[in-house]
Amino acid sequence: MNDINELRGNEEKKRLLRKYLHQWRTTYQKDFYSAMRLLLPQLDKTRYFLKESKLSRAYREVLGLSMSSEDGHHLEKWKLPSKSNTKSTGDFAMIVYETVFPRSTVTTPTKTVEDVNQLLDELGRIENTSTHANQVAIFRRVVDAYTPMEQRWLVRIILRDLKIGLSDNSIFDVYHPDARDMYSVSSNLKFVCDSLMDESKRIRDMPIKLFQSFKPQLGTRGMASMMESVKHNGVFYIEEKIDGERIQMHYDQSQQLFKWYSRKAKDYTYLYGDRPSETPKLASFVANCLDARNLILDGEMVAYDPNLDMVLPFGTLKSSARNQDATGPRPCFMVFDIVFCNDTPLPDYPLRERLQLLKKVVKENHGYLHLLPREEKSTEADVLQALGDMVQKRMEGIVLKDPSSRYEPGQRNKSWVKIKPEYYGTLGENCDLLVVGGKYGTGRRSNQLAQFICAVRDNRVRDSVKFTSFSMIGTGYTMDQIKEFNTLLRDIQTYNPQRLPDWFDHPEKSTERPDVLVNDFRDGIVIEVKAAQIVFSQMWSAGCTLRFPRFIKFRHDKTWEDVMTFTDVYKTRKDSDSKRSEIASKTDWLESNKKRPRLQVAKRASSSHSIISTQQGADTENILTKTHLFALLVFYVINGEDGVVEKSALEMLIKEQGGEFVQSDVTAKYVIAGKQNIRANSIINKGKRDVIKPQWVLDCVEAKEILPLMPKYMLYTSSQTKGEFLTKMDKYNDSYTQDATQDSLEDIWAGIPSACNQKTLRSVQRKYFDSIPIPGMFFLGMTLYFDTEWATAPTTPAERVAYTNDLDTIRRLKTSVIFYGGSLTSDLDDPRLSHIVLIDNQFERAKTLMASLCPQAQPHVPYIVSSLWVKRCVDNHTVVDELEFDARVPTKYLAATT
Structure with a gap:
């Protein structure tokens, strides 16, 4: 060594x-x-x-x-x-x-x-x-x-x-x-060494053995258009993506013995039972369903409630497995593959044949053992239809599979593609991140870690394990979950930007600094995080970060090897930006994040005419680019400013700084003019474009950064920009970020607005509070619709009391939403709609809403939650995971296999 x-x-x-x-x-x-x-x-x-x-x-x-x-x-x-x-x-x-x-x-x-x-x-x-x-x-x-x-x-x-x-x-x-490869199918170092003693002997097929755990095959994230990669003879399978814990079941009939392993090779036999006689554990309810000498099944373990006849959220599985009450929630095994049967490993058999065998040797037992249904489809429209159906059922998503694919233990390839619906205000895919440190909180969270720095694995580094910083989360968890974070993060060291551990990378001068780091990345915590977008940021060594991230749940079933990689981050960002560009006009939030369209060069008819000399651009043929300050930015310089800079000099300066200039405002992002003339007035009279003084360009070059526009730089200000200025300064141009004096405050006091609108608050949040919510404004950016159409006219005194109580509850919850920064709407077609709140789990009403709100082409889907979600958010002063309070429709995928 x-x-x-x-x-x-x-x-x-x-x-x-x-x-x-x-x-x-x-x-x-x-x-x-x-x-x-x-x-x-x-x-x-x-x-x-x-x-x-x-x-x-x-x-x-x-x-x-x-x-x-x-x-x-x-x-x-x-x-x-x-x-x-x-x-x-x-x-x-x-x-x-x-x-x-x-x-x-x-x-x-x-x-x-x-x-x-x-x-x-x-x-x-x-x-x-x-x-x-x-x-x-x-x-x-x-x-x-x-x-x-x-x-x-x-x-x-x-x-x-x-x-x-x-x-x-x-x-x-x-x-x-x-x-x-053998370690990926066995997770057993001794087995690998014993099996491969002879270095000259190659093993073509990695053996899957009974009662020996292996790393399961995983799906890759994707979009509907990726269905081409899973087609075989023109068709593919569509399955539901189950939100459970990946489990492999090993069974031997002669020994009457079960073994249950997680994807991390953890033995969960103590939870689910090793003998048919071990009542009331799961093994006792599935033994009679298996018609084979021995077999290994791959699937998802979920928690099932027989009273509601529905699958419960992910976090309830372990408590359900320990439940001794036969009428209460219990584990249910959802099987989607078979990899071993009657002493024969099956990975090399095509999926279609494995599924045919699965139907022959496994019989369902409702609420205990189910074969996951699937449909055979052929077009992208089928994928969108299936995804829409999953959204209506409030399920996690779908998986596309190649019928001819072999089972590849430990691999993540494109023969299985998982697709999730894009709910309002989120990326299409939640992020699995590694918590590697934290910051101490204040107030109710004082003396404990309350914000957590998250990292992704840098898969660009091949010969060592390296993590790169990605985001800080400070919301989404309850006080009990904060206690769990602090219990798990015990082996920690004080953060020192100049003495980072070999496995971690974070910018030394970043303002996003944790107070502590874990000593070993293996002691980090894998969590699932939801966010609105991935945006550029120099404060993180990944080069980007999550906008409005919030904690969803702990992923104790995963290890540091399973978290997002650097490549995953940029692929997700690219996919998200692609989707976002298609729906950029939907909301104010999306409007402010439009991608700039590509410049199109129009075809010109041949002509001997030319632009007059005063409007011809400067000759930039021999000008070298010095910086990339204005990279990808296009300017239209109408004229210069007397005594400051000429038009040609300004254009050459723009070119030196990496920008481009044109002689029309059609494709230009910025219009520059130092004085009004016929061309400047033509743009001003339209009222849609800002006209900026040349001094702004000069000041940007001097500061070596793109400075925000301010009234002093404006020759003409459009109404839209005036509105943006109001988020940074009042109508008297007094900055929100620069120190005020007693005299200036006395002069402007009467002009301070008495209320702040949603657009202003969202702008402040985007600028100053990307990692944590504005204190006391955790509903900011959300628009809620409280549903009351379920209510019927009361006829008896008891019904009138219940009706009045429900209306009072709704009234209090509405007040809480507004108080904590949210908005209300009475229009189900409102494009800002993010949540529909039911007074209770009104299943029939939920079905009606799902059917009417979830067309296949709808890019964003509002959550449908019970009123308890609003109350739980208020109690914990944060937005908790909606899916835990989803108004689910019972038993939509527990039917027999299609």
Whole structure:
């Protein structure tokens, strides 16, 4: 490990490892697991219950170091510089080496790889109740028998982070060409080493085995137009995308034994049962549904409520599995594939044949075991129709599948394409992000982390794990969920922009700074985040960030390997911008984010006429571009400004700064004029375009940035721009962001508006509060319709009381919406409509609304929620996830397989 660490370059490191592997195989008859376990400690399932704090305490006791000593203090505060500034900082294993080295009497290595394995196994067997004393005893033997250098690497193995510059895949590739693929189907390091001892033997088909977990095949995000990639003989399958937990069920009839594994290879048999006799666990209700000697099924586990005859939200699954009441919510397994049957692996069989077999060997049991329905379709219109149907049913989305596709464990390819509907004010796809740190809150959230910095995996880096900062979230979670965040984020360090860990990248001068970071990215939390848009930002190392992000739920079923990648972010941004450009005129919000249309060069008829000399553009043939300040911006310069700058000089300056200029306002973004003339007046009289003074261009160049327009720069101001100015300054041109004096306040006090409109608030939020909501304005940007058409005329005293109570509830909720920044509408066709609120889960009314509001071509779908959603938002002072309060229509996909 030390030799590999000191080499530079991935190929050189792999060459040395390859040489070591050859020597090992020659000497030890090819079994490499005991060494591989040390080279890939992060993949070893042994738990040691040891982090830096416990290791520090153990070493201080073994070496007899007090906290007042320099070395003892440095071991405990290993993230901080030592008092003498002569020792390492931030690398705990290196600090252990530097502390042990002058005190050690062991100079010759005597311990073998097998000795290290026995030591690790002993650490793993220590019971938690007597952890510390036994751990100290073990490390006393380590100090007496291992060299300081060996202890350095032993500590890194225990901490599961070697830092030798070789990724998991690089080590697998050195061991065997098929090792990487085999690990993806087994998630078992020992199995990989045992199966691939012979480096010359290739395994064409990665074996899926009974009672051995594997990484399931995943779908890729996409749009309806991607249905071409899943067609076979002109057709494809459409399935519903289930919002559950991915589970694989293993069953052997002769042993009457079940095993249930998650996508992370976690064994959930204790939840769902291992024997048919284990009543009332799920295994006891599905054993009689299986007609095969053995099989492995792939599907989604959901929570099912028999009283409502409907599937419950994602977060209720674990509590449902522990429920002992037969009439209460329970787990239900939704099966969509079979990968093993009667001792035969099935991945190479086409999906169509696997599904035919699935129908023969599995019988449904309503509310316990279901085969996921699917339809065979052929056109993009079919996809849009299916997506519209899913929206009406308030389901998560659809999956397109190639009928001829093989099952590829651990792969994410285009034979399965998942498509989600785009709800109002959101990206078409929620984001799975890794929480790597946080900021402490104030008020009710004081003394605890209340905002969380999220990162995406940088898949541009191939030979190490790297995360790049992407967004800060500060809303969407309840107080209980904040407590869960703080419980999970315990192994943290103080954020220092100049001493970032090797695995994390964040701009040093960013104003979006967390207070703390996790010590190890493996201790980060995977969460699902909803947002309105992905926008450009230099405050994040991803180069962009989420606009109006909010927390949806924890994804404990996923690991850091499953979060969005850098490539995913830019693909999602591109797809979102493409959709947004089609509907940019729908709302004020979308209007302000239109993509600038491409410039079209009109065809000209041949003519001998030319533009008069005063309107001809400057000759820019020999002008070199110095900066990209005005990149992609097009100017129409009518004239210059006397005594300031001439037209030709201004055009050359624009060209130098990366801009373009034309001789018409048709395609120009900015019209520049220093004085009125016939051409300027022609534009002014139309009243639709701003006419800007040349001084603005000069000031932008001097400031090296695009300055906001202000009244002092305007020769003529359109009504639209006047409205925008009112969001930045009052009608007397007094800036909201510049200091005012007592005299100026006295002069302008009478002109301060008594109320603030929604457009102004949204502008302020976009400019100053992208990461967190304006305090007390969490409904800002939302337009709610409170439905009362369900109500019937009361006839009895009891009905009149209930009717009055319902109306009072609606009245209070409406007041709360307005108070916290939202808007109300009485028009279901209002393009701003974001939420429809029902006083309760009025299923029949919900069905009517869904059918009328969700045509296939509608780009944005309003949420239909119960009134409890509004109340829960108010109680938690944040917008909570709508889907938890969705007015769902019961049992729409629990029918028999189509």
